[in-house]
Amino acid sequence: MRARMEVHGRDEGRQIMDFNDIAWLPLCGGLTAVGLVLSFLAMRRKGLAAGLRGLAWSLLPLAAYLIGALQTLWSIGTSIAGFLAGLVFSPTVWVGVALTGLAVVLYVASGYMYGRGARSAGTSAAKGGGGSAPAAPSAQAGPAAPQAPAAPRRPQVAKSKPKADDDFSDIEELLKRRGIS
Template identity: 35%
Template sequence: MLAETICSAVSAAGLGIAALTAYRRRFLAATRIAAYALVPVGLVLTGVVAWVSGMVFKPTVWAGFGLLALAWLLFMTTRAVERRRLGAAGKPAGAAQGSPAPQAVAPAASAPSLGSGARPRPAGRKEPRAAPADDFSDIEAILKKHGI
């Protein structure tokens, strides 16, 4: 009952603001304000407000939301721990539980030696890809094709 009264008051105030806006000859804005003002009354008449207010004031509904929040928190915690383990071990969690681990790639002959000041990479890490000489050659070809 209280929610319906509040929605009616909000709609009445919105329609009043729309009337003032129309008086100032801003008809497009007045029509938009009137449309927004009619939404609360429409929600009351369709029963959505009664459904929402009935749901908000039930303790069992809040307990359900609490359980959903707890489930989400547990899920996110396990994901964070899984990611941390993946970063520390350098291999997927399934590989540590008995499945065959992927074979490490032998270092290339052109790898820098430790004497040149380069630090050794941890096992399982890939070498960063070298940037192509001309990053934009394919873009330039497309632009030339279209005459730009």
């Protein structure tokens, strides 16, 4: 008996359920029958569309059994369950998850710092001083191209009256700015 249990990957202390240990035809047939009854009730209460949708879902267990897809779904489910069990109960996996989280945080922080540094360097150069000198061009960049002058900012138009609550206030404002009124 011990040899038989080792062949199937079982210990004496724990039983691992195999795909063939389950009577699939009665289970799938029962699920389909229950689904058909519920579909009929849904059709009477909510209409034909709800009944047809329920009928479609009800036929799936029996169809999966008949085409042999249940063993594939069983394999996928046991693989996911094994992965999650290994994830939950393994300290080395948790260290890996923590390192992954740290890497993501560092990457996001460096992107934020890079964006903030580029903005602050651009504003200090536009103001004409204050702060550190701009970075020297790299050797790969080739000859230094003349920098384009900063685009002049358009003066803010003072609003003489508060925005109206109607839908066309923003359109009217655009027309006034263009000189069309």
